[in-house]
Amino acid sequence: MIMHINKKLxxxxxxxxxxxxxxxxxxxxxxxxxxxxxQIDASSSAQEGWxxxxxxxRFESAQGFRIxxxxxARKVEVGDIVKKGQVLAVLxxxxxxxxxxxxxxxxxxxxxxxxxxxxxxxRQSQLLKRNFISAAALDSFDAKAKxxxxxxxxxxxxxxxxxxxxxxxxxIAERDGxxxxxxxxxxxxxxxxxxxxxxxxxDVLEVLIAVPESRIKNLAAGSATAVRLWAxxxxxxxxxxxxxxxxxxSLTRTFNVRVSVTNPDAGIHMGMTAGVKLPSxxxxxxxxxxxxxxxxxxxxxxxxxxxxxxxxxDKTHKVQPRSISVGPYTESGVTVSSGLSEGETIVVAGVHxxxxxxxxxxxxxxxxx
Numbered sequence: 001m002i003m004h005i006n007k008k009l010x011x012x013x014x015x016x017x018x019x020x021x022x023x024x025x026x027x028x029x030x031x032x033x034x035x036x037x038x039q040i041d042a043s044s045s046a047q048e049g050w051x052x053x054x055x056x057x058r059f060e061s062a063q064g065f066r067i068x069x070x071x072x073a074r075k076v077e078v079g080d081i082v083k084k085g086q087v088l089a090v091l092x093x094x095x096x097x098x099x100x101x102x103x104x105x106x107x108x109x110x111x112x113x114x115x116x117x118x119x120x121x122x123r124q125s126q127l128l129k130r131n132f133i134s135a136a137a138l139d140s141f142d143a144k145a146k147x148x149x150x151x152x153x154x155x156x157x158x159x160x161x162x163x164x165x166x167x168x169x170x171x172i173a174e175r176d177g178x179x180x181x182x183x184x185x186x187x188x189x190x191x192x193x194x195x196x197x198x199x200x201x202x203d204v205l206e207v208l209i210a211v212p213e214s215r216i217k218n219l220a221a222g223s224a225t226a227v228r229l230w231a232x233x234x235x236x237x238x239x240x241x242x243x244x245x246x247x248x249x250s251l252t253r254t255f256n257v258r259v260s261v262t263n264p265d266a267g268i269h270m271g272m273t274a275g276v277k278l279p280s281x282x283x284x285x286x287x288x289x290x291x292x293x294x295x296x297x298x299x300x301x302x303x304x305x306x307x308x309x310x311x312x313x314d315k316t317h318k319v320q321p322r323s324i325s326v327g328p329y330t331e332s333g334v335t336v337s338s339g340l341s342e343g344e345t346i347v348v349a350g351v352h353x354x355x356x357x358x359x360x361x362x363x364x365x366x367x368x369x
Contacts, residue, residue, distance in 0.1 A: 035319070035360035036349040037312055040293055040342050052230075053209030055272040057200035058242075058260065061175065065091060066168040068191045071184055076197065078182055082173045088197050089184070091169040100166050103159035110155050114148035121145040177201045180270065200270065205261045206242060207274045210254035212327060215278065219244060223279045225259050230273035238262045239276060293340055296333045299348040300326060309340060310347040310354050317359050319347060 069091035076088050121141040127133045181198040184190055207227055211219065221244055227237040238261070245256040259276050261268065268274075301308050308321045324339030340346065347354065348365050 032317065032359040032361045034363050035312070035347045035354075036365040037345050037362040038295070038299075038348050038365050040295075040340050040344050040346065050275045050277050051209045051211060052273060052275055053207040053259070055205055055229075055261075055268060055270055055274050056208050056258075057177075057180075057202060057270055058204035058206050059175070059177075060180065060198055060200040061177075062195040062198050063088065063171060063174060064192070064194045064196050065089075065171055065190060066192055067091070067096070067165050068189070068194075069095065069169065070189045071186050071196075074182070074184070074186055076179050076182075078179050080179045082177060082179060082199060084173055084175050086173045088171040088173055088179075088199075090171070093166065093169045096162070096166040096169055100159065100162040103155065103162040107152065107155045107159055110148065110152045114145070114152050117141070117145040117148040171196055173199055175199060175201065202270060203264075205264050205268060205270065207239065207259045207261065207276055209257050209259065209276050210249070210252060211257045211278070212254055213248060214327065216244070216255045216257075219257065219278065225279060226277040227259065227261055228275050228277075229268060230275070232267065233275075235267065237264070237268065241279075292327065292335055292337045293342075294333045294335055295340075295346065296348045299346055299351060300324070300334055301351045308351075309336070310351050311340075312345040312347060312360065312362055314345060317362060319354050319358050319360055320356055321354075 071089055072092050073090040074088070075086075075090070076082060082088070121138075121144070124133060124138050124141045128135065128138045177199040178201075179197055180200045182196070184194070184196040190196060219241060221241050223241045225239040225241060227239040229235065229237075239259040240262055241257060242260040243258040248255050295309065299309055301310075303321070306323050307326055309324050310319045311322045312319050322339055325337045327335035327337050345362060347360070354360075
């Protein structure tokens with residue numbers, strides 16, 4: 001009897017053991033994820049309006065031969081300094097030489113015909129004085145003499161064209177400058193007008209920038225600007241708006257604006273990246289512009305066609321998406337015209353992995369604007 005009770009007790013203990021083993025402690029919540037953040041403040045203001053462009057020469061000529069032919073020699077390389085009148089390339093002169101010789105031969109033949117027609121007219125004139133021929137017969141000889149003389153004049157003009165074309169076999173520099181591009185090599189057959197080389201004047205430089213529609217109304221030719229190079233942002237250059245395109249680009253919907261650099265030096269070269277500080281907007285737009293801020297492009301994301309930035313709550317450290325309106329992208333980041341306020345904190349990295357209401361550990365990022 002006692003043994004039977006002990007067996008039941010042991011069975012109950014054995015059955016209860018797995019239940020106790022299955023009850024595990026709940027896992028601890030993971031710590032908040034670190035997130036690089038920045039605070040919107042006065043230093044983030046986009047009021048200055050720097051736009052990125054490319055340094056280009058004011059004067060640049062795309063030069064090509066005035067006739068087609070095969071290039072036999074190229075006299076310059078990219079980067080060479082050339083003078084006005086210097087030979088850049090040469091075409092094969094065989095065809096032009098033959099054309100000139102043919103034109104000159106045709107002139108000699110036409111001159112002989114003209115001389116004969118003139119002599120016939122003079123003889124017939126003597127016969128008319130003796131009443132041996134009629135005036136109508138003399139008119140036909142007069143017309144032939146005039147026609148052969150006109151033929152000589154036409155062939156001489158054709159010979160002048162052939163002579164000029166023989167001179168066009170040498171491509172001559174139209175101005176002093178530097179060779180920036182070469183598009184043809186010896187042995188290549190080119191057509192008339194096809195670009196062979198580009199000659200630029202390096203002493204007169206300007207910056208080409210693309211200005212959005214919202215800012216073009218505040219610009220005027222002759223307005224002073226500031227220019228700085230991407231390679232050395234600490235060194236300022238003076239600029240002046242020289243030209244504003246009258247129409248927007250059909251793809252980007254921006255206006256090309258050319259800014260002359262008034263004090264270039266040895267540190268600025270063609271093809272460099274440069275930033276241009278546009279003139280301050282008119283007073284009517286000052287209050288609107290003062291609420292624009294520049295934030296890193298990595299802080300901007302898009303969901304379902306809406307442009308968003310992630311704002312961090314200062315007390316709970318929870319993140320929430322905020323719809324924003326963005327303007328032009330510059331070397332400092334993207335301009336936000338609405339949706340953010342001064343004093344707010346936003347996430348500037350890894351925004352695509354955030355979830356609304358997620359708790360993060362803010363880590364201040366060092367942003368160089």
